[in-house]
Amino acid sequence: MTAIELTQVFKTYEAGLATPYTAVDGVSLTVPGQRLTVLKGPSGSGKTTLLTLLGCMARPTSGRIHLHGVPAGILPALNQGDTLEVTSLPERFLTAVRRRNFGFVFQHFNLIRGVSVLENVCLPTYPTGEDPRVVEGRAEALLKDLGLGRHLRASVDRLSGGEAQRVAIARALISDPPVIVADEPTAHLDSHLSEGFMELLGHFKTLGKTVIVASHDPIVCHGALVDRVIELRDGRVVEGA
Amino acid sequence: MRPPLQRLRNILDFALASLSRRKGRNLSLLGVYTLVVFILASLIFFVQALKGEARALLAQAPDMVVQRMVAGRHDPIDLGRAQAIEEMRGVSGVRPRLWGYYYDPIYGGNLTVMAVEDAELPNDALWVGQGVARNLRVKQGDMITLRAYDGLPMLFTVQKVLSDASELISADLVLMSQSNVRALFAMREGTATDLAVDVGNARELPTIAAKIVERFPDARPILKSEILRTYEAVFDWRGGLMVVVLASAILSFVIFAWDKATGLSAEERREIGILKSIGWESGDILLLKTWEGAVVSLTAFLAGTLLAYVHVFFFSASLFDHALRGWSILFPRYRLAPSVDAYQLVILFVLTVLPYTVATLVPSWRAAMVDPDTAMRS
Numbered sequence: 001m002t003a004i005e006l007t008q009v010f011k012t013y014e015a016g017l018a019t020p021y022t023a024v025d026g027v028s029l030t031v032p033g034q035r036l037t038v039l040k041g042p043s044g045s046g047k048t049t050l051l052t053l054l055g056c057m058a059r060p061t062s063g064r065i066h067l068h069g070v071p072a073g074i075l076p077a078l079n080q081g082d083t084l085e086v087t088s089l090p091e092r093f094l095t096a097v098r099r100r101n102f103g104f105v106f107q108h109f110n111l112i113r114g115v116s117v118l119e120n121v122c123l124p125t126y127p128t129g130e131d132p133r134v135v136e137g138r139a140e141a142l143l144k145d146l147g148l149g150r151h152l153r154a155s156v157d158r159l160s161g162g163e164a165q166r167v168a169i170a171r172a173l174i175s176d177p178p179v180i181v182a183d184e185p186t187a188h189l190d191s192h193l194s195e196g197f198m199e200l201l202g203h204f205k206t207l208g209k210t211v212i213v214a215s216h217d218p219i220v221c222h223g224a225l226v227d228r229v230i231e232l233r234d235g236r237v238v239e240g241a
Numbered sequence: 242m243r244p245p246l247q248r249l250r251n252i253l254d255f256a257l258a259s260l261s262r263r264k265g266r267n268l269s270l271l272g273v274y275t276l277v278v279f280i281l282a283s284l285i286f287f288v289q290a291l292k293g294e295a296r297a298l299l300a301q302a303p304d305m306v307v308q309r310m311v312a313g314r315h316d317p318i319d320l321g322r323a324q325a326i327e328e329m330r331g332v333s334g335v336r337p338r339l340w341g342y343y344y345d346p347i348y349g350g351n352l353t354v355m356a357v358e359d360a361e362l363p364n365d366a367l368w369v370g371q372g373v374a375r376n377l378r379v380k381q382g383d384m385i386t387l388r389a390y391d392g393l394p395m396l397f398t399v400q401k402v403l404s405d406a407s408e409l410i411s412a413d414l415v416l417m418s419q420s421n422v423r424a425l426f427a428m429r430e431g432t433a434t435d436l437a438v439d440v441g442n443a444r445e446l447p448t449i450a451a452k453i454v455e456r457f458p459d460a461r462p463i464l465k466s467e468i469l470r471t472y473e474a475v476f477d478w479r480g481g482l483m484v485v486v487l488a489s490a491i492l493s494f495v496i497f498a499w500d501k502a503t504g505l506s507a508e509e510r511r512e513i514g515i516l517k518s519i520g521w522e523s524g525d526i527l528l529l530k531t532w533e534g535a536v537v538s539l540t541a542f543l544a545g546t547l548l549a550y551v552h553v554f555f556f557s558a559s560l561f562d563h564a565l566r567g568w569s570i571l572f573p574r575y576r577l578a579p580s581v582d583a584y585q586l587v588i589l590f591v592l593t594v595l596p597y598t599v600a601t602l603v604p605s606w607r608a609a610m611v612d613p614d615t616a617m618r619s
Contacts, residue, residue, distance in 0.1 A: 052614035057518060092522055098613070099520030110515045113508070114262040119255075123516070126251035127525040129244025171519065 003033040003210070004054050004179075009063030011049050011235075023049040024060070025235035031212055032228070033069060033178075036205050039214040040221045041232035047214035048183055050232065054212055055181040056086050056098040063087070070101065071178055099124065103172030105182040109164045111156040111171075117143065118152045121170045128175075135174065142170040146200075162193045169200065179210045186217045194219045201225065252525060256532035259512075271541055277494045278545025278593055279552070283560070284483055285585045286553040288476045293580040295472040299465055303336070303437035304446055306463045307453055315461075317432035322457060326438060329452055331445045337433030339419055341426045343387060348376050354426075356419040364418050366400035372412030374402045390427040397421075438462075483561060505604045513605070517613035526609035527602060534601035538594040545593075546586070554579045 011024040023046045031037050031054060039047045052058040053065060065087050072080040075093055086097055111120050121139040122132065143152060146166040151159065156167060165185065172180055180201070186194035194217065201211050202225035213220055221229055231239040260267050307326065309318035320337055327335040339356035352373055362368065369379065379385055379399050386394045403411045422428065440449055450462035484491075505513075513526055521529075552558060 049614075057614040058612050092524075095520060095522045104518060106518070110518065112512055112515060115258065119258070123255070124519040124521075126255055127248055127521050129246070129248035129251070131247065132251060132254075175520075 003068045004031040004212075005066045005068060006030075006053070007064045007066075009053060009060045009065065011046075011053060011058070012061045015061055023235050024053065026063075027235070027237055029230060029237055031210065033210045034205065034208050035227040036201055036211040036213070036223075036225055037228045037230065038221055038223075038226050039212065039232060040216060040229050042216060045232040046235040047216075047232055049235075051181055051183055051212065051214045055102045055104060055179075056094050057104075059087055059094075067097070067101065070097075099128070100175060101177055101179055103175070103177040103180045105165070105168050105172050105180070105185050107184040107187050109168040111164060111167055113157055114155060116153050117148060117156055117159070117167050120156055120167055121174055124171060124174055139170065139174055142173055143167070146170055161188045162196075165189065165193075165197070178208075179212065180204055182211070182213045182215075184215055184217075185213060186215060186220055191219060198223045198225060248525075249528070252528050253532050256529050256536060259529070260533055260536060267537060271537055271544075273494050274537065274541035274593075274597070275545045275548070277491055278542050278589070279548045281484075281491075281589055281593075282546045282549035282586075283552050283558060285589060286549055286581065287558040287561075289582050289585065290553060290578065290580045291476045292473050293578060295476070296469060297578075299469050299472075302465055302468070304440050304443060304465050305438040305450060306338075307436040307438055308461045308463065309435075309457075310459050310461050315435075317428060317434060318436060318460075320431050320433055322460070323433070323436050325456065326436065326453060329449060329456075331440050331442060331449050332438060333441045334439045336437040336439075338435050338437055339422050339428065340434045341422070341428075343415065343425065345377075350376065351413065352415050353413050354415045354417065354422060356422040357416045358419060362400065362416065362418060364421065365396070365398060366417075367397045367421075368401040368403055368416040369399055370403045370411035370414040371405050373415060374399070387425060389425050395421070395425060505608055510608050513608045514611065514613065517609065517611070523606070523609040527606055530601050530605035531598060534598040535594070538597040542590060542594050546589075550579070550581075 007028050009024055009027045010022060012020050012022045014020050025046070027046075027050060039050055041047050049058075053060055056065075064085060067084045067086060069081050070078060070084050072078070075084070075096060078084060084097070086094060089097065112123065115123075118136060118139055121143060122135045125132075125135045140149075140152060143149060143166075146169060148163060148166055148170070151163065156164060159167065165188070172182075182201070185197055189197060198220065201213065201223075204211050205225065205227075215221060220226070229239075230237055307318065307322075309316050309322075318337075323335045323337050326332060341354055343352045343354045344350075345352060357368075367385070369377075369385075374380060377385065381399055381402055383399045385397050385399060387397065389395050397417065403414065403416075417425075423430065428434075438449070438453075440446055446464055446466075450464065453460050453462050516526060516529075517523070552560065
C-alpha cells in the first residue's frame with residue numbers, strides 16, 4: 001500500500017523573475033494508501049499543480065515528498081514497503097518511479113491521435129522493453145473489462161468522450177500501478193458517465209489501489225465512495241489535511 | 242528478445258507508425274530528399290565511370306607521345322627522329338602515327354581521321370566508328386565522299402563499321418590507308434603527326450622524356466599519366482560545374498529539409514508531452530526522433546543511390562550525359578561499366594544522412610526537456 005506524504009511543499013513558477021507565481025504554498029499533508037482521496041477547490045486553487053507533485057511529474061520548489069510502502073523493484077536497492085524520498089531523485093529515476101508507481105488519467109485524456117486504441121494503451125510500456133505480445137494480452141483484457149473489446153484496432157479519433165476516457169483509464173492501468181491519479185476526470189462527461197466513472201474508481205480501491213482525484217465536480221466530491229476530501233484555495237489546504 | 246533490444250524495437254515500431262501517420266509531410270520530404278541524393282549519386286557514379294573508362298582505354302595507349310612544336314603549335318614531325326629516339330637507352334619501340342581532324346560542314350562536327358596499315362583495308366575503302374555511321378547515315382558497302390585539302394572530292398567505300406564495344410573512343414573515328422590520309426590533308430612524305438613511344442620501364446619515362454627534349458628542343462613529350470590526369474581533371478571539372486548548376490536546387494532542399502527537420506509541429510510537441518507524462522524518459526523521446534530521422538534519411542539515401550545506379554549504368558545517365566561527356570556532335574552510344582567508389586559513397590552518406598538525422602534531434606531534445614506536467618495542462 002503506497003501512501004504519499006508532503007512536508008512544507010512549495011511550487012513557484014517563474015521563481016526569480018519579475019512575476020513569480022506560487023501555485024502550491026507550504027502544503028503539508030498525507031494521502032493514505034488504498035483510499036480514494038479528492039483534491040477539491042475552485043479553478044486556480046492549485047489542485048492540478050498539487051496533483052503533478054503527488055504524481056512525481058514535477059519537482060517542488062522546496063519541501064519534501066515521501067512515498068511510503070513502495071512496491072518492490074521500483075528502484076534498485078529498494079525493498080517492498082520501503083520509504084522513498086522523491087524530490088531529490090534525478091530525472092531518470094523519477095521517471096522510473098512515475099512509470100511503475102503511478103497511472104495517470106488526464107482531463108483531456110491525452111491520447112495519441114491516429115493511433116489505435118490498443119497501441120495507445122500499450123504505449124507506456126514501450127521503453128521498458130517488455131514483450132509486446134504479453135503487454136497486448138494484458139491491454140486486451142483491460143479494454144474488454146472496460147467494455148471496449150470491439151474497438152481494439154480502431155483509431156482513438158473515432159471514439160466518443162466516454163470511450164476515450166476509458167482508453168485513458170486502461171492506459172493508466174497497463175503497468176498495474178499502485179496509485180491512480182486523475183485530473184478533472186468528469187469534466188467532459190455527462191452525469192450518467194460521471195457516476196459510472198466513480199464506480200470504477202471505487203472498484204480500483206477494492207483492488208488495493210490508492211486513488212487521488214482533482215475535481216470540483218459535486219458528483220466526485222460528494223461521492224459515497226470517497227474517503228477523504230482535501231479542499232484547496234490559493235495554493236493552501238483549507239480543509240481536510 | 243532481451244529488454245534493451247526489445248526497447249529499441251518497440252520504439253522503432255512506434256517511429257514507423259508515427260511516420261505513417263504524417264504521410265503527406267514525410268512523403269514530400271522523402272521525395273525531395275531522394276531526388277537530391279539521386280542527382281548527387283548520379284554525378285558521382287557517372288564521373289567515376291567515365292574516369293574508369295578513360296583509364297581502361299589508356300591502358301592500351303603508348304607510354305609516351307612525342308610531338309613537334311612550331312611557334313607553340315603542333316606540327317608534323319620528321320620520321321628521321323623516330324630512328325633517333327628508338328636508339329635511346331630504355332626505349333623499346335617507336336611508331337609514327339598519321340592522323341588529323343576532318344571537319345564535316347554538313348553535320349558541323351569533326352571526324353578523327355587516322356592512318357592504319359592493315360592488309361584487309363584496300364586503298365579505296367575506309368572503316369568508320371559507330372557515331373560516324375549513325376550521323377552520316379552510312380552502313381557497310383555505302384559510299385562516302387570526303388573533300389580533300391584542295392577541295393577535290395575523294396570517294397571511299399565503307400568496308401567496315403567498328404564494333405560498338407570500342408565506341409567511347411571510336412565514335413568519331415575514320416580509318417584509311419596512309420597514302421589516303423596524306424592525300425586528304427596534304428601531309429608530306431617522311432613526316433608523321435606524332436610518334437608513339439614505348440619504354441621498357443615506366444619509371445624511366447621522365448628521364449627519357451628529358452633526353453628527348455634535350456636532343457630535340459622543339460619536341461613535346463606527353464606521358465600517358467599526364468593524359469590520364471587531364472581526363473580526370475576534365476571530368477572532375479565538369480562534375481563540379483554540374484554541382485554548381487544544381488547548387489540552387491540542393492540549397493533549396495537543404496532549407497526545406499532544415500525547416501521540416503528542425504520545426505516541430507504543435508501536434509508533435511503535444512505528443513512528446515504525453516509520452517513524457519506516461520513514463521517515457523527524454524532519452525526515449527530522442528531515440529524515437531532519431532529512428533524517425535534515420536528512417537527518412539536512410540530510405541532517401543538507399544532509394545536515391547539505387548535510382549542513380551540504374552540511371553547511370555542501365556540508361557547511360559541520359560539526364561545529363563550531354564553536359565558531362567563533352568562531345569560536340571558525335572555523341573557515342575555506350576553502356577558504362579559499373580564502377581562504384583565506396584569512399585565517395587561514404588562521403589555522400591555522411592553529407593546527406595547524418596546532418597538530417599542530427600537536425601531532427603535538436604528541436605526534439607528541446608521539447609523532450611520540458612516537465613511532463615505540461616501535458617496535464619495542455
